[in-house]
Amino acid sequence: MIPFSLHEIAPVLNAKYIGMDLIIHEITINSNIIHKQCMFIALIGKRFDGHDFTSQAIAAGAQALLVNHHILLDVPQLIVPDTRCALIMLARWVRQKVSSKVIAITGSSGKTSVKEMTTSILKECGHTIATQGNFNNMIGVPITLLRLTKKNNFAIIELGTSSPGELVQLSKIVAANVALVNNVYPAHLSGFKSLSKIGKEKGKIFSELDLNGTGIINADSHALSLWRKPLKGKSMWFFSLRTNVGIDFFASNIISEKNRIRFILHTPYGTSPVVLSMLGTHNVANALAASALAFSVGANLSEVVYGLENIKTLPGRLFPIILGEGKLLLDDTYNSNVGSMISAIHVLTTMPGYRILVVSDMLELGKYKSIKYHCYIGKLIATTNINKILTIGSVSCCISKICGKGKHFRNKNKLIIYIKQMLSIHNSISVLVKGSRGFKMEQIINAIRDESKCYFG
Numbered sequence: 177m178i179p180f181s182l183h184e185i186a187p188v189l190n191a192k193y194i195g196m197d198l199i200i201h202e203i204t205i206n207s208n209i210i211h212k213q214c215m216f217i218a219l220i221g222k223r224f225d226g227h228d229f230t231s232q233a234i235a236a237g238a239q240a241l242l243v244n245h246h247i248l249l250d251v252p253q254l255i256v257p258d259t260r261c262a263l264i265m266l267a268r269w270v271r272q273k274v275s276s277k278v279i280a281i282t283g284s285s286g287k288t289s290v291k292e293m294t295t296s297i298l299k300e301c302g303h304t305i306a307t308q309g310n311f312n313n314m315i316g317v318p319i320t321l322l323r324l325t326k327k328n329n330f331a332i333i334e335l336g337t338s339s340p341g342e343l344v345q346l347s348k349i350v351a352a353n354v355a356l357v358n359n360v361y362p363a364h365l366s367g368f369k370s371l372s373k374i375g376k377e378k379g380k381i382f383s384e385l386d387l388n389g390t391g392i393i394n395a396d397s398h399a400l401s402l403w404r405k406p407l408k409g410k411s412m413w414f415f416s417l418r419t420n421v422g423i424d425f426f427a428s429n430i431i432s433e434k435n436r437i438r439f440i441l442h443t444p445y446g447t448s449p450v451v452l453s454m455l456g457t458h459n460v461a462n463a464l465a466a467s468a469l470a471f472s473v474g475a476n477l478s479e480v481v482y483g484l485e486n487i488k489t490l491p492g493r494l495f496p497i498i499l500g501e502g503k504l505l506l507d508d509t510y511n512s513n514v515g516s517m518i519s520a521i522h523v524l525t526t527m528p529g530y531r532i533l534v535v536s537d538m539l540e541l542g543k544y545k546s547i548k549y550h551c552y553i554g555k556l557i558a559t560t561n562i563n564k565i566l567t568i569g570s571v572s573c574c575i576s577k578i579c580g581k582g583k584h585f586r587n588k589n590k591l592i593i594y595i596k597q598m599l600s601i602h603n604s605i606s607v608l609v610k611g612s613r614g615f616k617m618e619q620i621i622n623a624i625r626d627e628s629k630c631y632f633g
Contacts, residue, residue, distance in 0.1 A: 177203060177322045178273050182215075182240060182252055188269050189262045191242075195252030198240055203266070203322050205315070207233040215240040219259050219315065226259070260314070264349055267318030271351055276328040277473040280350050282335040282343060282381050283358025283394075284374065285516040286462045287312070289454075289493060290358055291334050293466035297483025301475050302329030312336035317346050330473060335381060338540070343377050347384035354472040355381045356392040358465055360399040361515030375399030382406035392468045394461070395423055413444075413472065415464040417457060425464045430457060432526050435496050441481065443467060448481045455494045455506075458519040492618065494523055494608075497625055502529060503599055505624060506608040509617040512538045514549050520610050521553075524562055529604030531562045534595065534620065536611035537569030546571050554578030564598070566591060569615060592623045599624070 179201045186193040202214035207229035210216070216233035218226030218241065230247050240252040244259050256262040271278070279294060281287050288310075295306040305328055307320050312334040320333055333350050337343040347355070360375040379399065382391045383406040391407045393400065395416040415425035420442065427439040432455070439460050441450045452463055467480050475483075489495050492510030499505050504527060508520050517538060524531050541549050554575040557565055565582040567575050568591055576582025585591040599605060607624075611617030 177201070178270055178325060179213075182254060185266065185269070186254055189242075189254060189256055189265050191254040191256045191262065193252075193254055194246065195240070195250075198252055200240060203319075204233070204238065205263075205319065207236060207238075210236040210238050212237065214238050215242055215254075217242040217259055217263055218244070219263070220244075263315070263318045267321040267349055268351075270324055271321050271349070274324045274326055274328060276324055276331050277354070278331045278333060278350055278352045279469050279473065280333050280335055280347060280352035280355040280381055281358065281469070282337070282378055283356070284361035284378075285513055285519070286358045286458065286465075287334050287336070288490070288510075289459060289462045290356065290465045290469070291332050292490065293463055293484060293487050294332050294469045296487040297466060297470040297475055297480050298330045298332070298473070300479040300483055301470075301473075303327050304330040304332065306332040307334040310334075310336070314342065314345065317349055321349065332469075337377060340373070340377055344380040344384065347381045351384065351386065352381070352389065353386045354390045354392065354469055355385050356465055356469055357381060357394065357397070357399070357403065358462070359394055359515060360397055361513055372399070372402070375402045379403040379406050382410065385410055390472045392465060392472065394465065395419070396461070413468045415461070415468050417461050417464070425468045427460050427464060430460055432457070439463075441467060441484075443471060443477060443480070445471065446477050448477055450481055450484050452484060453487065454489050455496065456519050456523040458522070459494075494520065497621070499599065499624070502604040503602075504528070504606040505621065506606065507618070507621045508608055508610040509621055510613075512536065512610050512612045514538060514541075514553070517553055517610065518556065520608055521557060521560060521562070524606060524608045525560050527606035527608075529606050530564070530598070530602040532564045532566060532595070532598060532605065532607045533557065533562050534566045534568075534591070534607065534609040534611075534617070535572055535575065536567070536615035536617055537571045539612040539614050547574055550574040551578055554582075557581075566594065568611075588619065592620055595620070595624060596627070 183197045200215045202211040204214050205217050205219050216238040242254045298304045305323050335346045357378045379402050390411040393414045395414040396418050413424040416423045420426040426442050430439040437452045441448050470480050495507040497505040550571050551574050557579040565576050565579050568585045573584040576584045609620050
């Protein structure tokens with residue numbers, strides 16, 4: 177991060193300043209993660225109060241505190257009305273101090289994959305930072321921005337949202353040069369109520385773009401009409417899997433292979449073959465989005481291709497695990513919504529042998545819309561070559577009932593036993609496990625993998 181003195185930053189945060197002046201080189205919100213010359217920010221959450229950990233932070237080596245009231249400790253302190261707001265103000269101050277090209281990414285699914293692809297490309301072009309893990313909310317985004325230094329060429333920031341108003345706040349903090357809405361699918365409907373409201377909220381990322389900024393548009397999205405107003409007067413690049421008419425980035429000759437996918441990448445700056453070590457045509461779309469983002473900040477074609485070909489599948493995102501000859505386990509347990517579920521189904525239909533899909537409920541779809549979308553998935557599966565659907569949860573039973581080839585479980589251990597039986601019966605079999613975070617479906621992956629002589633594909 178950019179070092180600052182407490183005396184310098186106090187007026188920026190509208191803070192009361194107590195104690196001697198210090199130069200701060202690191203920020204932490206976790207009293208267990210303390211670095212030299214760092215300041216501990218005491219955030220307050222629903223189940224915790226960081227002020228309860230100030231003594232622990234100082235004992236571990238923190239040299240200053242950012243708090244909402246004076247703490248009876250003999251250390252320099254910045255006192256503000258709201259430490260969360262102060263964190264955001266500090267992040268904005270850092271953002272204004274750097275000339276890094278900042279990329280903002282949002283969407284219902286694929287955000288992390290696009291972020292990782294773009295990071296892989298831009299690391300070939302200059303010093304790059306990116307969102308770590310799922311630090312994509314009102315705490316994680318400022319923390320990511322605080323990692324910026326004047327040496328950084330690029331920052332790739334993932335923006336998430338679960339309720340109206342969040343995305344515009346995040347976009348204002350980030351002040352991006354380039355922004356992408358990867359797609360819009362039913363997700364977080366409990367907070368937004370309708371798909372059109374999700375699309376409108378996602379489009380707010382374009383409203384806060386730099387005056388000379390560029391919007392990257394998924395031309396296959398039904399929400400396209402909702403984004404014309406915030407994009408008015410700004411540069412735009414379009415990508416698509418469905419058409420090449422009026423499209424800047426598209427793919428041709430898409431060929432799915434065992435653990436990878438080949439295609440020809442078409443860009444305004446030329447074409448090139450690409451071999452992507454990932455599964456699914458949705459990842460071709462993600463690669464198109466990443467290519468457009470990278471070109472927008474100065475990457476060339478060879479850098480784009482090299483970055484794409486050197487990205488590896490992330491655990492939990494259609495990660496292939498070979499259990500033995502003819503036996504494939506696909507770990508897609510990172511999360512689940514309608515869009516990513518459809519992508520997973522399409523991938524499984526291309527896999528060899530007896531095909532089993534294991535799914536939990538898709539969460540955050542709203543009380544009434546949830547049944548509707550689970551029934552839709554059941555009908556979709558019924559039209560595919562998937563042999564068996566195994567479900568667990570309170571709503572996913574709709575999927576197994578409607579598709580006509582399902583079996584529902586109330587107990588995860590019994591589900592694991594059944595999967596193991598299927599693996600022992602079939603010489604050639606592909607099992608894809610997918611679920612929302614709340615169901616911890618990775619426990620199924622771990623239970624099966626730990627008993628098998630497996631290797632990663």
